[in-house]
Amino acid sequence: MTELTRQQCEACQAGAPKVSEEELATLIKQIPDWVVEVKNNIMQLKRIYKFKNFAEAIAFTNRVGDMAEAENHHPALTTEWGKVTVTWWTHKIKGLHKNDFICAAKTDELFR
Numbered sequence: 001m002t003e004l005t006r007q008q009c010e011a012c013q014a015g016a017p018k019v020s021e022e023e024l025a026t027l028i029k030q031i032p033d034w035v036v037e038v039k040n041n042i043m044q045l046k047r048i049y050k051f052k053n054f055a056e057a058i059a060f061t062n063r064v065g066d067m068a069e070a071e072n073h074h075p076a077l078t079t080e081w082g083k084v085t086v087t088w089w090t091h092k093i094k095g096l097h098k099n100d101f102i103c104a105a106k107t108d109e110l111f112r
C-alpha cells in the first residue's frame with residue numbers, strides 16, 4: 001500500500017463511502033498515536049501534540065492550517081499553551097473518509 005503521507009486528498013461529496021471497519025483497522029495502524037472518538041454520533045480522529053510553549057504550539061497550528069488549505073480538507077484545531085488538539089473527520093459524510101487518515105499522517109509528519 002502507498003504510504004498515506006504520499007497520497008493526496010480526493011474530492012469528496014456527500015454520499016461518498018465512509019471507511020469500513022476493515023479499512024479502519026488497516027489505516028489506524030499507520031497512525032498509531034491517533035484515537036478514534038465518536039462525538040455527536042460522528043467518528044473522528046484525534047491527537048494531542050505537546051510543545052514547550054505557546055509560540056511553538058501556534059507555529060505548528062499554522063503549519064497544519066497551510067497543509068489543510070493545500071489538501072482542501074480542514075481539521076478542528078484547538079491551540080493552548082504547550083498543546084494543540086487536532087481532530088479530523090469529513091463533514092460531508094459525517095464520518096471518516098480515507099482523506100482523514102491521509103491528513104492525520106501528514107499532520108504527524110509536520111510534527112517531526
Ligand SMILES: C[C@H](O)[C@H](O)[C@H]1CNC2=NC(N)=NC(=O)C2=N1
Binds near residue numbers: 072073075091093
Ligand atoms: C467546498 C469544499 O469542498 C468543502 O467544504 C470541503 C472543505 N474542507 C473539508 N474538510 C473536511 N474535514 N470535511 C469536508 O467535508 C470538507 N469539505
